[in-house]
Amino acid sequence: MPKWQIVGQTRVVSLLQHSLEQGSLAHAYLFIGPPHVGKMTLALNLAKALNCEAAEPPCGECASCQKIALGKHADVQIIGVTQDVNSAEARPRVEIGIDQIREMQHSASLPPFEGRHKVFIINGAELLSSEAANCLLKTLEEPEGRVIFILLVTNDRLLPATVVSRCQRLELPPLAIADIESALNSDWGVEPPKAKLLSRLCHGCLGWALSAAADDGLLQQRRERLDRLLDIINADYEERFAYATQLAAQFSQNRGLVLEVLDLWQEWWRDLLLVKVDLSEAITNIDMSTTIVDWARGYRLAQIKNFINSIQAAGKQLRLNANPRLVLEVLMLNMPRKEGRRENSVTALNYG
Numbered sequence: 001m002p003k004w005q006i007v008g009q010t011r012v013v014s015l016l017q018h019s020l021e022q023g024s025l026a027h028a029y030l031f032i033g034p035p036h037v038g039k040m041t042l043a044l045n046l047a048k049a050l051n052c053e054a055a056e057p058p059c060g061e062c063a064s065c066q067k068i069a070l071g072k073h074a075d076v077q078i079i080g081v082t083q084d085v086n087s088a089e090a091r092p093r094v095e096i097g098i099d100q101i102r103e104m105q106h107s108a109s110l111p112p113f114e115g116r117h118k119v120f121i122i123n124g125a126e127l128l129s130s131e132a133a134n135c136l137l138k139t140l141e142e143p144e145g146r147v148i149f150i151l152l153v154t155n156d157r158l159l160p161a162t163v164v165s166r167c168q169r170l171e172l173p174p175l176a177i178a179d180i181e182s183a184l185n186s187d188w189g190v191e192p193p194k195a196k197l198l199s200r201l202c203h204g205c206l207g208w209a210l211s212a213a214a215d216d217g218l219l220q221q222r223r224e225r226l227d228r229l230l231d232i233i234n235a236d237y238e239e240r241f242a243y244a245t246q247l248a249a250q251f252s253q254n255r256g257l258v259l260e261v262l263d264l265w266q267e268w269w270r271d272l273l274l275v276k277v278d279l280s281e282a283i284t285n286i287d288m289s290t291t292i293v294d295w296a297r298g299y300r301l302a303q304i305k306n307f308i309n310s311i312q313a314a315g316k317q318l319r320l321n322a323n324p325r326l327v328l329e330v331l332m333l334n335m336p337r338k339e340g341r342r343e344n345s346v347t348a349l350n351y352g
């Protein structure tokens with residue numbers, strides 16, 4: 001049996017497997033999916049399948065498969081984004097330049113060195129400069145027999161339509177929570193409570209969950225951001241505006257970080273909404289469920305809904321390059337205060 005070492009993505013895998021068996025693979029593929037959903041893993045699996053020495057490729061065990069897994073196979077090259085994309089640190093957007101593509105083309109013109117096929121994986125293909133994309137297009141228009149290109153992108157609309165049209169498009173959807181939870185637990189030995197939490201926090205992207213399982217920093221950062229949010233909800237306008245200014249300054253350095261914070265906020269308020277409508281079992285931040293249930297009591301449903309809309313609007317405006325400070329200040333103004341239910345809890349305590 002071929003062993004594709006990837007969680008889920010059964011539709012795409014069976015399509016590729018079928019093409020392999022029929023000898024009808026395309027010369028260029030475009031794998032589209034959110035960050036960390038498994039695009040690189042799938043690309044490496046395809047590279048293994050193309051060069052595997054076993055009867056039913058990919059086996060994952062032969063010398064060729066192992067070399068590819070270790071990044072040491074002479075015929076499998078990755079260009080583009082190579083740094084740890086899961087890192088929480090600021091990361092500059094680096095263009096993929098024409099020189100890298102020319103080098104790749106030269107290498108593609110030589111026969112495979114140790115395997116049957118040359119495989120070029122272009123990670124973050126949306127970062128191709130327009131020169132580089134044009135240069136690549138020529139190669140895609142005149143395919144060579146034993147060369148396969150795999151372009152990995154989060155959004156194919158960021159690529160020239162001419163490039164997209166030369167590739168077979170395969171979409172990798174986010175994975176189901178249950179699939180991630182069981183894979184984390186049984187394949188990676190993540191203890192059940194953590195697997196449960198990460199499977200919810202990762203939004204269907206196993207790669208993120210694996211990074212967070214290996215590096216506590218990501219969970220810690222999330223916790224700090226949520227704590228900050230709770231502080232800000234309780235704070236006066238002066239403090240809220242100071243925070244807006246701080247976020248706006250961060251935005252000019254690294255917009256991704258600020259958008260991540262907004263996503264986290266949205267998730268928090270969405271959890272409050274879920275509790276409000278009796279769907280507590282569907283919340284994302286399960287490690288904070290007690291706090292969420294408590295906070296949900298302090299709001300009316302309409303307040304929560306309105307603020308979720310405000311967060312979405314702010315994210316949209318920031319992506320459209322509106323003035324970040326203005327956008328964030330408006331958001332701070334719209335953030336509803338938790339209604340005082342202190343008397344109630346005191347009563348509850350007295351009767352408890």
Ligand SMILES: [Zn+2]
Pocket residue numbers: 048051052053054057058059060061062063064065066
């Ligand atoms: Zn193999």
